[in-house]
Amino acid sequence: MTRAQSGPQTREELLVRAAAYAETVDIDIDTDTIEWTISERAKRRAGSCRYDGANGQVTIVLTWDAYRAVGWEQFTGTIRHELVHAWEFTHYGESGHGPRFRRKADELDAPRHCESFTDGRLRLACTDEDCSWMTERHRASEPVKYPDRGYRCGDCESPYVVEHVDSGLTWRTNSGYERVRDKLGEDW
Numbered sequence: 001m002t003r004a005q006s007g008p009q010t011r012e013e014l015l016v017r018a019a020a021y022a023e024t025v026d027i028d029i030d031t032d033t034i035e036w037t038i039s040e041r042a043k044r045r046a047g048s049c050r051y052d053g054a055n056g057q058v059t060i061v062l063t064w065d066a067y068r069a070v071g072w073e074q075f076t077g078t079i080r081h082e083l084v085h086a087w088e089f090t091h092y093g094e095s096g097h098g099p100r101f102r103r104k105a106d107e108l109d110a111p112r113h114c115e116s117f118t119d120g121r122l123r124l125a126c127t128d129e130d131c132s133w134m135t136e137r138h139r140a141s142e143p144v145k146y147p148d149r150g151y152r153c154g155d156c157e158s159p160y161v162v163e164h165v166d167s168g169l170t171w172r173t174n175s176g177y178e179r180v181r182d183k184l185g186e187d188w
């Protein structure tokens with residue numbers, strides 16, 4: 001906790017400071033139009049970037065607990081990382097962690113991976129607030145496709161939620177899975 005003391009103390013301050021910090025980052029995007037929000041629920045990712053292809057709106061989601069854990073200095077790396085996603089979305093309509101992303105991330109001295117998790121395409125996370133169980137999958141295995149078919153958290157046996165990492169879309173049932181597949185199409 002002490003490491004966070006010199007940085008923003010409230011969620012509101014964190015949002016204001018992050019937006020102000022983004023202005024100082026040397027990257028070709030209109031940082032004024034980015035929406036900044038806080039996630040209380042994300043457990044494994046320090047931040048994420050969403051893009052609405054219909055209107056071009058970029059939203060960067062910051063995880064409060066991650067900020068509190070690492071402090072402002074290190075958290076600016078997360079902000080730069082998410083700005084690279086924003087840059088890819090705005091210029092190319094898509095974003096991942098490929099060569100183009102890595103080159104830009106290196107330019108900005110940003111971490112190449114979303115902080116605090118590895119690069120699995122699919123993530124299963126326990127729905128119990130007090131349980132930190134999480135695992136990753138690269139392919140659509142049975143537990144990914146049928147989370148409602150009796151599969152459970154590996155630690156506490158609660159239900160889990162599956163997330164498609166790149167899009168941030170989640171599901172807890174097979175019909176939810178089917179909807180996400182349809183929605184993503186080639187972006188799956």
Ligand SMILES: [Zn+2]
Pocket residue numbers: 081085096097113114
């Ligand atoms: Zn990322």
Ligand SMILES: [Zn+2]
Pocket residue numbers: 126127128131132133153154155156157158
């Ligand atoms: Zn659990």
